[in-house]
Every structure is written in structure tokens, then in C-alpha cells.
Amino acid sequence: MDGTITRVEHHRPQRRVRRARLARRIWPYLAAVLVTAAALLVSVLIEKQLAVANVAVVFVAGVVLCATRWGLMPALLACTLSVLSLNFFIFPPIHDLTVEDPENVVAVLVFVGVAIFVGRLAAQARADAALAEHRAEVNNELYVFARLLTSIDDLDELLTLTARQFSERFDNDVVLLLADREELELRLSLPPIEALEPLDAVLAEQCWRQEERGIPLDGHASGRFLFLPLRAANGTVGVLGLARDGRPPELDDDDRRFVEAITDQVALAVQRLMLAADVQRAQVQAETEGLRSAMLSAISHDLKTPLASILGAATSLGTYSSYFEQQERDDLVATIREEAERMTCFVGNLLDITRVESGTLQLHSEATDIEEVIGAAARRARRVLGDRRLVLQIAPELPMLEIDGVLLEQTLFNLLDNAAKYAPPRSTITIDARRVHDRMMIKVIDEGPGIHPHEVNRIFEKFFRSGHGSRQRAGTGLGLAICRGFVEAMGGRIIAGNRTDRPGAVFMIGFPTLKVASAPPLPLADDD
Amino acid sequence: MTEPITVLVVDDEPPIRRFLRTSLSAQGYRVVESEAGADALDRLRGSPPDVVVLDLGLPDMDGLDVLRNIRRHSAVPVIILSSRSDEQGKVRALDLGADDYVTKPFGMEELIARIRTAIRHRYQQEGACAVYSNGILTVDRVRRIVRVSGEEVKLSRREYDILGLLVAHAGKVLTHQFILREVWKAPTDVQYLRIYIKQLRQKIEPDPHEPRYILTETGVGYRLSEAL
Numbered sequence: 203m204d205g206t207i208t209r210v211e212h213h214r215p216q217r218r219v220r221r222a223r224l225a226r227r228i229w230p231y232l233a234a235v236l237v238t239a240a241a242l243l244v245s246v247l248i249e250k251q252l253a254v255a256n257v258a259v260v261f262v263a264g265v266v267l268c269a270t271r272w273g274l275m276p277a278l279l280a281c282t283l284s285v286l287s288l289n290f291f292i293f294p295p296i297h298d299l300t301v302e303d304p305e306n307v308v309a310v311l312v313f314v315g316v317a318i319f320v321g322r323l324a325a326q327a328r329a330d331a332a333l334a335e336h337r338a339e340v341n342n343e344l345y346v347f348a349r350l351l352t353s354i355d356d357l358d359e360l361l362t363l364t365a366r367q368f369s370e371r372f373d374n375d376v377v378l379l380l381a382d383r384e385e386l387e388l389r390l391s392l393p394p395i396e397a398l399e400p401l402d403a404v405l406a407e408q409c410w411r412q413e414e415r416g417i418p419l420d421g422h423a424s425g426r427f428l429f430l431p432l433r434a435a436n437g438t439v440g441v442l443g444l445a446r447d448g449r450p451p452e453l454d455d456d457d458r459r460f461v462e463a464i465t466d467q468v469a470l471a472v473q474r475l476m477l478a479a480d481v482q483r484a485q486v487q488a489e490t491e492g493l494r495s496a497m498l499s500a501i502s503h504d505l506k507t508p509l510a511s512i513l514g515a516a517t518s519l520g521t522y523s524s525y526f527e528q529q530e531r532d533d534l535v536a537t538i539r540e541e542a543e544r545m546t547c548f549v550g551n552l553l554d555i556t557r558v559e560s561g562t563l564q565l566h567s568e569a570t571d572i573e574e575v576i577g578a579a580a581r582r583a584r585r586v587l588g589d590r591r592l593v594l595q596i597a598p599e600l601p602m603l604e605i606d607g608v609l610l611e612q613t614l615f616n617l618l619d620n621a622a623k624y625a626p627p628r629s630t631i632t633i634d635a636r637r638v639h640d641r642m643m644i645k646v647i648d649e650g651p652g653i654h655p656h657e658v659n660r661i662f663e664k665f666f667r668s669g670h671g672s673r674q675r676a677g678t679g680l681g682l683a684i685c686r687g688f689v690e691a692m693g694g695r696i697i698a699g700n701r702t703d704r705p706g707a708v709f710m711i712g713f714p715t716l717k718v719a720s721a722p723p724l725p726l727a728d729d730d
Numbered sequence: 731m732t733e734p735i736t737v738l739v740v741d742d743e744p745p746i747r748r749f750l751r752t753s754l755s756a757q758g759y760r761v762v763e764s765e766a767g768a769d770a771l772d773r774l775r776g777s778p779p780d781v782v783v784l785d786l787g788l789p790d791m792d793g794l795d796v797l798r799n800i801r802r803h804s805a806v807p808v809i810i811l812s813s814r815s816d817e818q819g820k821v822r823a824l825d826l827g828a829d830d831y832v833t834k835p836f837g838m839e840e841l842i843a844r845i846r847t848a849i850r851h852r853y854q855q856e857g858a859c860a861v862y863s864n865g866i867l868t869v870d871r872v873r874r875i876v877r878v879s880g881e882e883v884k885l886s887r888r889e890y891d892i893l894g895l896l897v898a899h900a901g902k903v904l905t906h907q908f909i910l911r912e913v914w915k916a917p918t919d920v921q922y923l924r925i926y927i928k929q930l931r932q933k934i935e936p937d938p939h940e941p942r943y944i945l946t947e948t949g950v951g952y953r954l955s956e957a958l
Contacts, residue, residue, distance in 0.1 A: 539837075546835050550814055557815070566818065566949065569921040571928060577939055578946040594939040602921055608817050608949035 230272030234280040237264045242287045249292060257292055258313050265317040269324035277321035284317065285310055336456070343371075344463050351471040358390070360475060364468045365392040368444060371460070374451060377427060379406055380440035380472065386410050389440075398443075401425040406441045426450070430461060432469035439472045496665035500679060504548045508541035515541075547619075551680040554612065555664065558687030563609075565691060570607040572600050572635050572644065579614035580633070586622045590631055597636040603713055609688040613696075616681040617646040617709050624650035624707065637715070644711040652700040653707050661698050662686040685709075734760040735849065738779035740770040740796070741811065742789050750783065753838045759845075767791035771799050778806060781845055784828075785811040786819055794822060801827040807848035809841070817949030824905045824950070831903070847901035847956065862897040864955060867934055867943055869897045878934050888913065889930050892923075896944065896954035905951040927952065 241264035245257045261284035269277035289299050293306045347367055354360045357380075365376040369392050377398065378390045386407055388398060398406060402425040409429035427443035428450035442465055444451055453461060515534040523531070557563045573596045580592055614633070621631045629649035636643055653661060660666050665679040682698075689696040694713040701708055737759045739750050744765075751761045762779060764770040767788045774782070782800065786793030797808060810823045810831040820831050829848040832841050862869040868877040871894055876883045885893065891913045896904065910918045931938040945953045 542835070553815065569919070569924065571924045573928070573939065574924065574946050575948060577941055578948050580940050581945070596939055602924065606949075608815070611948045 230268070230276035231279055233272060234268045234276035235283060237268055238280050238283040238287060240264065241284065242291060245287075245292055258288060258309060261288060262313065262316055262320065266320050266324055269321035270328050273328060274322055274325040277325060278318070281314060281317040281321060285314060288313065340456070340460055340463075344460070344467070347464060348467050351467055354471065355475065355478070357472070357475045357479070360468070360471055361390040364442070364464070365390050367464065368442070368461075372444065372451060372457070373446065375427075375445040377406075377443040377445075378440065379410070379443070380432075381410060381438065386441065399426060402427050402429075402443065405429055406443060410438050410441045428453075430465050432465050432472060434469040434473035436473075439469050439476065442468070493664060496679070500665055501552075505545060508545040508548075511541040512538050512545075548680075551616075551684060554684045555680050555687065558684060558691070563687070563691050565606045566608070567604050567606050567692070569602040570605050570610065571602055572596070572610075572642065575607045575610050576614060576633055576635060576644070579611045579618065582611070582615050583618035583622070586619050587631065588622065589628050590622060590625060591628070592618070593630055593632045595632060595634040595636075600635060600637060600642070601715070603642060605692045605694075605713065606688075609692060613685045613688045613711065614644070614646070616685050620681050620709075621646060621648040621650065621707070624648065626650065640715045642713045642715065646709045647701060647706060649704065649706045652705045653698055658698055658700075662696070685711075734758055735781065736760045736762060736777075736779040737845065738762045738764060738770065738773060738782045740764045740767070740782065740788065741785040742766065742787075743785075746785070746811075749838075750841075754842075757842060765789075767793070767796040767799075770796060774800060774804060774806070778804060781807045781809065781849055783809050783811060783841070783845070786816075786823065787813065794819075794826060797823060797826050797828055805852070807845075807852045809844050809848060811836070820950050821905050821907075824903065825907060829902060843901070843956065851899060851902060862900055862954075864943065866936070869893060871897060876934065883933050885930070885933065889926055889933070892926055893930060893934070893944075896952060900954045901956040903947050903951050903953045909951065 238261070241261045245260050248260070249257050265277050265280045265284060268280040286299070288310065290297060293303065293310075347363075350363060351360065354363065361378045361380075365378055368374055368376045376390075376392045377388060377395070379386045379398075380389045381387075397403070405425045405427070406429050409431055426448055427445045430442045430444070431438045432440040432442055442461075444461075515537040519526075519531065519534050526534070576594060576596060580594060583592070618631065618633075625631060625648040631649070632645070632647040634643075634645040634647065657666075662682050662685070664683040666683075686696050689711055692713070694711055696709065696711045699708050699710070700706065735758075737750075737754055739747055739754075739761060741747050741750070742765045747763050747765070751763060754761050762773060762777075764773055767790050770782075770784070773779075784793055784796060784800075788796065793810070797810075800806065800808060807829045808827070810820065810828045811834055812820050812823065812831050814833055820833075823831060829851070830844045832844055860870070860872050862871070866879050868875075870876075874890060874894075876885055876890070876893065892909060895909060895912050906920045906923055910920065910923055914922070927944060928938075931941050931944055935941045935943055943955055945955055947953055
């Protein structure tokens with residue numbers, strides 16, 4: 203029952219298609235008849251005034267028209283009908299198919315000859331024009347596609363575009379497989395499939411390795427897909443698979459030309475993108491290696507130096523304790539303590555930068571009083587600041603920010619620590635906090651040499667140490683990178699610059715007022 | 731001389747235990763050591779120490795679970811050894827009943843100060859610290875009078891409640907939630923507390939920007955600096 207219904211529904215559109223095809227085939231002949239009839243009408247009208255030969259020209263015109271518009275066969279029909287019409291209606295005896303005048307016999311023969319010759323020429327011209335038009339269309343399509351390909355710099359996008367091109371033009375299922383090292387990998391399928399069937403996978407693999415253009419079309423051991431290699435200058439970069447109705451599609455010569463042109467373009471583009479990816483990978487690797495060596499030198503310097511001091515001081519105390527005066531013992535103990543604190547700071551920085559970079563930084567944002575955090579950072583930084591004066595300029599009535607106070611405190615501490623490294627003793631370091639328009643601004647301002655203009659943009663990079671004044675400062679080159687990581691994690695920005703009123707560096711942290719904690723109404727009523 | 735104060739040190743790192751043992755012994759404490767949570771709980775049941783120094787990162791069980799277990803049957807003061815940048819862990823430990831914390835690595839002065847404060851508060855009856863003074867700031871909890879350099883300072887009721895609470899636990903860190911619970915006695919936004927602390931500092935601190943009495947433990951809470 204179901205089968206019948208299916209078959210009926212299946213046939214109906216086919217019948218309509220067949221009928222349409224029939225009409226398309228019959229129409230030129232019908233047209234040829236109509237054109238000849240029209241020629242006859244014109245001939246009858248002008249016959250009285252003009253010679254018979256001129257009348258024949260009208261019919262020739264009709265035949266040529268048929269030939270140019272509908273091809274050779276309708277033209278021959280028109281020719282036959284024209285001869286009959288001439289004979290029957292024009293050449294005496296009228297209304298008779300015999301030809302009396304030998305001159306007219308010659309005319310008929312010449313007419314037939316001319317009509318056939320012109321008709322064939324015209325039909326050929328028409329076919330050529332049609333072919334040329336088709337090719338132009340295909341070329342244009344290829345051109346547009348090729349232009350698109352060159353503008354794409356993302357491999358996935360390229361594959362999607364390619365698949366769409368094929369599926370639209372041929373109404374096909376498309377799979378694209380790319381070679382990744384020594385493996386052929388299914389990169390895209392339209393409509394999406396999880397994986398190729400085992401047979402198809404083998405065929406794809408064969409196609410890729412042998413660089414053969416697909417499997418035999420007669421398809422013994424046929425899989426679902428017709429596979430075509432994507433060939434580039436130095437090898438096959440992948441394989442394109444096409445299927446229609448679950449079978450490899452049959453492609454005519456035009457289709458093949460089109461497919462080959464496109465696969466070549468795609469292969470080139472894929473290769474270009476893969477090369478670009480390789481170059482980028484190499485760059486990243488070089489950068490990573492540069493970073494790694496910077497990190498190694500930082501670690502070996504910043505861990506080994508304090509360790510050497512600690513070990514030296516401790517062994518001295520252990521071995522020569524009795525030779526030392528109390529003052530000297532105190533010095534050694536102070537060394538151990540200070541160096542251990544330095545190491546603690548360095549290890550803390552390493553942990554912080556790791557948290558920033560590994561994405562494991564967890565924000566605990568809550569309504570935070572900026573003034574309070576500045577105060578806490580200032581208290582912590584007292585010792586590293588030594589005899590430098592710290593001035594806090596905090597605008598009254600600052601709103602609370604919805605941020606992580608611990609991260610902000612560490613950021614401010616790092617900035618103060620950094621200032622302490624570059625600003626001379628007994629100079630003034632200022633923290634200025636205020637609301638500027640729709641931003642909260644916190645500035646750390648010192649009286650050091652400032653930041654070299656070339657270094658302003660690099661100063662927040664990991665392991666970057668200012669070479670300003672050709673003095674390598676103590677420190678890890680991590681503090682400012684951590685600052686940036688923390689501030690940006692909280693949705694703020696940090697920039698570095700120089701003072702305009704005198705030498706000195708300015709670090710400015712900005713938070714959008716979006717970060718302002720929505721203030722609860724003050725319950726003043728229940729207070730006193 | 732009475733019985734020495736016994737400190738139970740729970741840490742799996744031998745070097746840490748060694749330097750704690752040496753330093754605490756030199757300070758006159760009796761030191762009992764344990765390298766694991768289960769063992770520490772056994773020792774606690776056997777002969778209760780006067781104070782516990784507990785590392786949160788133990789090999790056999792979560793330090794917070796050890797703390798929870800201790801608190802189930804003991805009010806012994808517990809000082810937590812916590813790692814850096816683990817404010818949440820500190821807050822949770824304090825909320826579970828830990829008395830205070832020091833962050834590894836730490837100096838011995840700091841740990842001993844914390845131990846002393848914790849023991850003092852444990853064996854001191856509420857109200858025994860009737861008058862707090864650090865030389866400049868004086869808080870008389872009986873008469874509810876606050877003076878700065880001898881001058882009486884007018885505090886609102888809530889400001890006084892907060893200051894009173896800090897004085898009662900002088901030297902100890904108090905979490906935001908603890909203060910909010912004790913003073914407001916109802917769920918309250920931490921913003922209120924920050925606003926009151928700010929007002930309090932304006933009234934009693936010599937430099938409210940850089941407070942010296944009410945100290946901020948960012949991400950954890952507040953601590954009133956030790957009385958002198």
C-alpha cells in the first residue's frame with residue numbers, strides 16, 4: 203500500500219518533467235512552421251510587386267531565423283515547408299506542386315542549397331554561442347569562487363565555502379577530508395555525518411595516496427562517494443567526496459572540468475592556509491622558546507641568588523658561629539630573612555602569573571571599598587618602600603566597586619614594589635584615586651626616571667625588564683604582567699605613561715563605573 | 731611555674747614541624763607533633779592540648795574536615811596554617827571555628843603572636859578585657875566610652891557595637907560574616923559593614939587612609955591591632 207503511494211507520488215513529477223521536456227523539444231518545429239507561414243504571408247503580399255527571386259529571399263530569411271534560433275533540424279523543416287510553399291503558392295502553376303518554368307526549378311534547387319548552407323552555419327554559430335555563454339558562466343563562477351578563496355584566511359571557513367559550492371551546484375552530499383601529517387581526517391561534511399562508511403574511508407584513502415582521480419565510474423565496489431583528490435604543487439592536500447542520492451554522481455565532461463578547476467583552486471587555498479598556519483606555529487614556538495629562556499634566566503637568577511645568600515649565611519652561622527660578634531650574627535640572620543622574603547615574593551609572583559595564564563584565576567568580586575584596599579596595600583608595602591614617602595590622595599565619597607579586593611591589593615602592592623625599584627630613596631610615591639566621568643581611576647605616580655617611550659607598550663609583558671639607564675633592576679619581570687592580568691580579569695584596564703610635570707612614571711588603573719556596586723539604602727533609621 | 735602550655739602541631743612537612751618544635755620549645759611551650767589528620771584527632775582525644783596549629787593541606791584528610799571534627803567536641807584554640815591566595819579557605823576555616831590563621835611562609839613572631847592572642851581569648855571570660863588601650867585609643871567597654879588621645883569620641887550605637895566586638899577579640903581576625911551576624915543579627919550586605927568601618931576609622935584613626943588600629947585583612951575580614 204505504502205509502496206503504491208510512494209510510486210504514484212514519485213511518478214507524478216516525472217510525468218510533468220517529461221511533458222515539459224516534450225514541449226521543449228516540439229516547440230522549435232512548431233516555430234519553424236509558424237515562421238514559414240509568416241514568410242508565406244509576406245510573400246503573397248509582396249509577390250505582385252516584386253520578382254519571384256526576391257520572394258524566395260523572404261523564405262530564406264525565415265530558414266536562417268529558424269537556424270539561428272532553434273538549430274539545424276527546425277531549419278530543415280522550415281526549408282522543406284518553404285520549398286513546398288513556393289511551389290504551391292508562388293511559382294506558376296499556382297496551387298499545384300509541379301514546376302513549369304525551368305528557371306524556377308533552378309531557383310528551388312538554389313534555394314534549398316542556400317537554405318541548408320545558411321541554416322547549418324547559423325545553427326553552428328548558435329551552438330558555439332551557447333557553449334561560449336555556458337563557459338563564460340562557468341568561468342565567472344570559478345572566478346568569483348577563486349576570488350573568495352583568496353580572501354579567506356580561515357581553513358574551516360574555506361572548507362565550508364567549498365562544500366556549499368559543490369552542494370549548491372550539483373545538489374550533492376559533500377565530504378571534505380584533509381591530510382594532517384600522515385592521516386586523512388574528515389574535516390567537513392554536508393549534510394553532517396559522524397564518519398565515513400568503512401568502504402568510503404578506504405576509497406578516500408586510496409584516492410589520496412595514489413592521487414587517482416576518484417574510483418572508476420562504472421563503480422564496481424562502489425562506495426557512496428565519488429572521491430577526487432585536492433592536488434597542490436607539492437602533493438595531495440586532501441580529498442573531496444561527492445554523492446548524490448547515496449551513490450557516486452555521474453559527471454559529464456563539463457561537470458568534470460568544473461570540478462577539477464574548483465578542486466585545484468581549493469587545493470591551492472588549503473595549501474596556502476596550511477603554510478600560513480605552519481609559519482604562525484613556528485612564530486609562536488619561537489616566542490615560547492624566547493619566553494622560556496627568559497623564564498629560565500629569571501628563575502635561575504631570582505631563585506639562585508637568594509638561595510646562595512641563605513645557604514652561605516646559614517653555613518657561616520653553623521660553622522663559624524663562635525667566631526662572630528653578635529652584630530655579625532645579626533647581619534647573617536637578617537640576610538637569611540631578607541633573602542627568604544625575596545624568594546617568597548618571587549614564588550608568589552610565579553604562582554600569580556600561572557593563575558592568570560592558566561585561566562584558573564577565580565574572581566571573588568564583592569562590593570569593595572577602594573580606599574580600604576589602598577590602605578591595606580600601603581601597609582603591606584611599607585617595608586619595600588623603605589624611606590620613600592607614600593602619599594595617598596583619595597577623593598572623598600568614592601563609590602564601592604564590584605571587584606576582587608585581594609587582586610586589587612596585590613596589583614597595587616606590585617605597582618608600589620615596582621615604584622620602589624625605580625624611584626630614588628626619599629622620593630615621593632603617590633597613589634591617587636578618584637572618579638573621572640564614568641570611570642574610577644587609580645594612579646600610582648613616582649619620581650623615578652620614568653618609562654622610555656619605546657618601552658611603554660612592552661612594560662606589561664612577562665619577563666620584560668626595563669633596560670632604562672642601562673641598569674638591570676632586581677626583580678622578576680612578572681609584577682607588572684600580573685598587574686595587567688589581574689586588572690583585566692576584573693574588567694578594568696591598566697596603562698603606563700610618564701608624568702608631564704617632572705620625570706616619573708605613572709601607572710593608571712581604570713574601572714568602568716559599571717563596576718560600581720549598587721549601593722544598598724543606608725539603614726540610618728535603626729542607628730541611634 | 732604552672733604547667734607549660736601544650737601546642738599540637740599538625741603538619742605533614744618534617745622541616746616545618748622541626749622549626750616549630752625548636753622555636754616553640756624555646757619559648758617555653760610543650761610541643762606535640764602529628765603528621766596526619768586522623769592521628770591528630772586521636773591525640774586530641776587522648777590528652778587535649780592547649781592550642782592546635784593545623785596545616786590545611788594534609789595528606790590523609792582535608793584540613794577543614796579535621797577542624798570540623800575538632801570542633802565537634804572541643805573548644806581548643808586552633809590556628810590555621812594556610813597557603814597564599816586562598817582567602818576563601820581562610821574564611822571557611824574561620825567560619826568553621828578556627829581562631830586565626832597565618833599564611834605560609836610565615837615568621838615565628840607572627841605565629842607566636844597569634845597563638846598568644848588565641849589562648850588569651852580562650853581563657854579569658856567575656857568582659858574581662860573591660861578596657862582596651864593601645865596608648866592612643868582607649869575603649870572602656872563597661873562604660874561604653876571611647877577616647878582618642880584622651881578626647882572622648884562620639885560613636886553611633888552600631889559603630890560602637892562593631893568597635894566593641896573588635897575590642898572583645900583584639901588581635902584576632904574577625905570575618906565579615908561574623909561581624910555582620912554579631913552586630914546586625916540578621917543577614918546584611920557586607921557593604922553596610924564597610925561603610926560603618928569607614929566611618930569608624932574617620933573618627934578614631936590618626937590617618938583614616940592608612941588605618942593602624944582597625945586593620946583590613948583583604949578578602950577575609952578585620953582585625954583590631956593588639957593592645958599594647
